[in-house]
Amino acid sequence: MEPHGTVVHGALDEAELAMLGLHAEQLIDFSSNINPFGPPATVLAALRALNPAPYPDRSCLRLRQQLAHLHHCDPAAVLVGNGANELIHLVARGLGQPDTTALMVAPTYGEYAYAANLVGMTIAEVRSTAADQFQLDRTALIAAIEHFRPRLLWLCSPNNPTGVALDTATILECAHVCARYDGWLILDRAYLSLTRDYTGCDPLDSIAVPRLIRIYSLTKSYAVAGLRIGYLIATPEVVSTIARFQPAWSVSSAAQAAALAMLADPAFLPTTLPQLWAASDELVAGLRQLGLNVWRAQMPFMLVQSTDATFTRRQLLTHGCVVRDCTSFGLPDWVRVAPRRPAENARLLTAWQVLIPKYAHTGDV
Template sequence: MTETNPRTELLNALPLREDLRGKSPYGAPQLEVPVTLNTNENTHPVPTEVQQAIVEEVSMAALNLNRYPDREFTELREELAAYLGQGLGPENLWAANGSNEILQQLMQAFGGPGRSVLSFVPTYSMYPILAAGTNTEFIAGQRAADFTLSPESAAAQVREHKPSIVILCSPNNPTGTALEDDVVDAVYQAGEASNSIVIVDEAYAEFARNPATTALSLLPGRPRLVVTRTMSKAFALAGARIGYFAAAAEIADAIRLVRLPYHLSAVSQATALAALRHRSSLLADVEDIKMQRDRIVDELKRLGLQPSESDSNFVFFGGDFDAPALWQELLSRGILIRDVGIAGHLRVTAGTEEETTAFLEAVETHLTR
């Protein structure tokens, strides 16, 4: 006999939008285990000196918490422009509470009823959820069997669907693979006829094998191109919720039409400013994370599995193994990785050397017993 959840009945009794009925909220498992490698966090703690700098900056902000924050977060945009370089000025930068809110704001401004957003699956699972929340049709574009995306295929799909927005995730989540500039350029040109906004989601850009390869370099002369970033990954600030984008100044003007008043709190601005001013310390762990990522790729290959070559801080892998059984055994050993819902594949975050060793030893034990 099936038990009925009273909360579900109460939810169904509400005048909920029909397109939201039966949906489940987004969220990865949050379990208390010794080794958590399922949400692509930077598992290295924030350095002590940066912690102190954040506390000092937030303490200064606390003196004026009775007042609304700078709604233009001018200092933060200046620091972000200085960090990115590429000839960008503060007028080209925008920030919000995580890159998810950045994407939501972009969909609020350029999506909506009667409009669509195209992305190429498998990709970040929040895209269709954000589309649903803004009443924007989500179109699941196709990749090749090996999950790659060619310029020709991507452009053809843009011309076919004529979307209002295209999202290119690079490095892609969950596969970890980066797109070449020719894919971005082909999509941008294909979107001319439909006046499509092209968003390149570079949440993991700092972990790329060649960090100089970034869609930021394509921004000049492309007013419909937007590059989104986050401070959750390389900057180890997942708990602070700071995301941002770089684009033509008029894109930021469009977002001002839909943003909530004073959407970025004084505490958030202070935290981000302190982090950016101490970015050398925060980013010092990036090379170590890349080393552990490459170690995971090499070791999984040695064990006969098929990991993707990764430009992110995680590794997506498949092969001839029982993915659910491996996931469960790792969990029983206190190691949590991600089942991304793709048959025969799993994803693991590159952690510290000790965390990576624990993961690799557990995988080898499982495969060789």
């Protein structure tokens, strides 16, 4: 946990940099899972043309209409938020109940447990391990749902930090078992649009699933994390219940304008995703050539094994490279690395090569 009690996250921390005498412009951020080939020019043009004087549209009507068209649903089934993070907390407040169980499929994003804790829920988890190549046993997962009967089941697929994605059949089975016990499956799809074979849609769009809430992020694949824009899809009744806890004007005019520009740009993702995956392939190969143990699944980001993740992060930081210490995920001997552009990846490989004699830990997952 960070000093003010919230969840540990990646990205640059200005307070930490000031303490170390470093400046953000000196560093390359490999800790944030963001498309390094963005933002799109269309988004930047939309932001330059924006008049910031009026209040933003409280209902995000135009954006909800476009998202509904994308997902083949009613605009009333869409709730736009100040990033996926706000939506996670809104779901916990709207549907969570004190003294009920929130089940986590770990290792995973820490904000789920934090949000559930804030509403007085009991946290349980089922965990995959490196020994099993971070693959979650379907039978064990269903058994955990049957045992804990969670009010909320949080499932990130593709998962952060492991990159593992569950198949549609498993997701549907989880949703149906949750529904049997009056629970909800909250499916975090923040990374779906970064998959290698992403087609621009979610296979779940065409399936009616009871008690399923899907959360999406627009900031990662389009590289606009500073704007904070995400959305969820559920039944209109559930959206109405959750939206009661959202402050007015939560989503800025800049975020709405940027999102509309992203959705109107058909070329950006098809152009940049192959570049991102080529950079990821090259970085994986380079790290393995250094003798490092690298795990990568359905995401371009990867886990790299180290004897001490915290120390490795600090040492790479002194060489101008920021990676994600995975200790907070319960993985103290792994760091997460998101690929950057080829020249930046080469700088990371050079920095890591200096550390190998003392810090590298090799071996097979």
